[in-house]
Amino acid sequence: MNSSARSSSAPLGAAEIEERFEELIGAVLSSRRTATGLAGQLAGQPRTVQEFTLHWVGITARSSPELAYQFASVAPAAIEALGVAGAEQWLIAAMDVFDREGLYRAAASLKDLPGFILQRREQAGAVAFEEVARVLEHFLAGLSGRPMKLEPDDLPWTDTATVYLPRRIARFATREENFRAYKVTAALLWAQARRGTFLLDAARYPGAQRELALLGVLESVRLAARFERELPGLHRDIDALCRPALDARFEQAARPLRSPSAGVADSLDALRTLPAGARAPDWAFLGKLEPQRALEVRAARLLRDKQELHSALARMQNEMRGAEMPAAEGDPMPTAGAPRLRVALREAEQLEISVELDGRTMAPPPEVTALVESILQDLGELPEEYLVAAGEGAYRAGGGEEAVELIPGADGAQGGRFYDEWDFRRRHYRKDWCVLTERDVHPGDPRFVASILARYRAQVWHLRRSFEALRGEDRRLRGEPYGDEIDLDAAVRGFAELRTGAELGDRLFVRRERNVRDVAVMFVVDMSGSTKGWINDCERESLVLLAEALEVLGDRYAIYGFSGITRKRCEVYRVKRFDERYDALVEQRIAGIQPLDYTRMGVALRHLTGILGAQEARTRLMITLSDGKPDDFSDGYRGEYGIEDTRQALLEARRAGIHSFCITIDREARDYLPRMYGAAHYTVIEDVARLPLKVADVYRRLTS
Secondary structure (H helix, E strand, O other): OOHHHEEEEEEOOOHHHHHHHHHHHHHOOOOOOOHHHHHHHHHHHOOHHHHHHHHEEEEEEEEEEEEHHHHHHHHHHHHHHHHHHHHHHHHHHHHHHHHOOOOHHHHHHHHHHHHHHHHHHHHHEEHHHHHHHHHHHHHHHOOOOOOOEEEEOOOEOOOOEEEEEOEEEEOOOOOOHHHHHHHHHHHHHHHHHHHHOOOHHHHHOOOHHHHHHHHHHHHHHHHHHHHHHHHHHHHHHHHHHHHOOOHHHHHHHHHHHHOOOOHHHHHHHHHHHOOOOOOOOOOOOOOOOOHHHHHHHHHHHHHHHHHHHHHHHHHHHHHOOOOOOOOOOOOOOOOOOOOOOOOOOOOHEEEEEEEOOOEEEEEEOHHHHHHHHHHHHOOOOHHHHHOOOOOOOOOOOOOOOOOOOOOOOOOOOOOEEEEEEEEEOOOEEEEEEEEEEEEEEOOOOOOOOHHHHHHHHHHHHHHHHHHHHOOEEEEEEEEOOOOOEEEEEHHHHHHHHHHHHOOOOOOOOEEEOOOOEEEEEEEEOOOHHHHHHHHHHHHHHHHHHHHHHHHOOOEEEEEEEEEEOOOOOEEEEEEEEEOOOOOOHHHHHHOOOOOOOOOOOHHHHHHHHHHHHHHOOOEEEEEEEEOOOOOOOOOOOOOHOOOOOOOOHHOOOOOOEEEEEEEEHHHHHHHOOOHHHHHEEEEEEEOHHHHHHHHHHHHHHHHH
């Protein structure tokens, strides 16, 4: 073994460990506590144990430095008892307790190492939702059809937009079998949405839970038979989990459902033939049918798809009109006819879609194809009224994509998207509780940005310089085997070791490494009525200064506002999308940001998490500019309920890989923001000129 390998595997000394502890959890190391004891305890451990502990101390400290300290104090014992992988699961379980129940319960969970060991032995083969969610998302995408989200729940079910899977499956002895149960469950729920389980009117589905459960079994038989014809490998997985087998009475009723032409109506007919004493088998992949919820989501999606399809066809018509310019000035402009869709279904469910326009046939753009496939999936056919472009109304000719405006009706079912809301008293989500509509901010004064740049000329210059430095920032890596300069600390330590007879190591240099940036940031602006006056002015001025600086930095960024009134009129306002340039229109939208209604914050954060989460970036930040706590006058949202819902939405964002930070001017924010964002993820300021500088500090800390 060469000296470099020995050096890299040699345990860290107590002084080095203490220094790293100071960096990671220094906020906890007050006069009542010191890192010396921890460092001494860890100094006698192998290097792998040391690095593992320090790595997870750093991760845990982002949520709670105190919890990180508690972990470090018992990590060696946990690694000895559980191994590295088991200790990681133990810590993650404690962090989940921290997210749900706070520091006291999480610390108690860490101390109960014997209890965790016992539970782990009992459920050695268990698989958690978080472990398989990403894999199953790709799996469902590979099955084709509309993209579907995955969320955890107590029982598996689907509303046709989201597949809800159990939080944990520990039914079988091995992880392979439990993963198979996850995969089969996800596939059958996907097939319910894709293969027509919810094609009937609501009145045709049984209302009793027992009958719905039996219908779910019959639908599983029908859908499994389709998999046997189309995806035999997946059917073998299903067949392996169909234990016990159907009894003779169930089998007789289900036999017609294996026909290629069978549909959900045939499953309902089979349900009527089941004897009164028939009971659903105890199959691992069975969940619950929720036809009412599925039909509500489908109705909202159909309305949206129909309007978007009409708008897309109208845009094609307008583009044709623009392309067919008159040959000579003064000649009348030819008018393109109304575009009309033609759809044919070929073998193996291959769609053949074309658009007829003014006697010519052309291939549709991808957005039209996707909309047609979605409508066919929901209706099984494409009705006549879907086949032609929109007239006057929802789509304003010449207005482009932004002219489409979907207004939620009084029942919340028109045009908006449904979102769950967290009820902390129930410790459960209220399903499809809020309706959110996305709109554009109406452009404001075109002279606003120029006036701000003139007023804050010095701050703009300073910000551009600081962000230019941030863009070119290098990292100094110490203790490297080669580099640009000598690491004096390493050299002194090496000299001391050399005096004791040890061999001098070769990690004596400092190397500079270019910091490659890969950042997507979303600024979320509070547009509630309480921001009226100077607060609204501060927000708009801050956004102008930030946008000017970020254009220099080159990171991708978007700006959205939010407001609303009641759970049925939640609104998000587009100021700048990720794919938009910072141009005159965006400047006017910033000028057009105005105070509106209330601050129902959780639903807006869930919607914006989806937008930001779709960005491919190593670091994704969501920075909120707000003047106060979440608030809405209805549905009990005011007070603790709103704070807890917003906190849950932020936890969902964190699980999606998004870092959240809040910048507020509310002097009382310290009463509630630590609960929502964590002690280190918010700041309170009063002077607008400091706001962009504070965001630069956040950038430097979170992206370095």
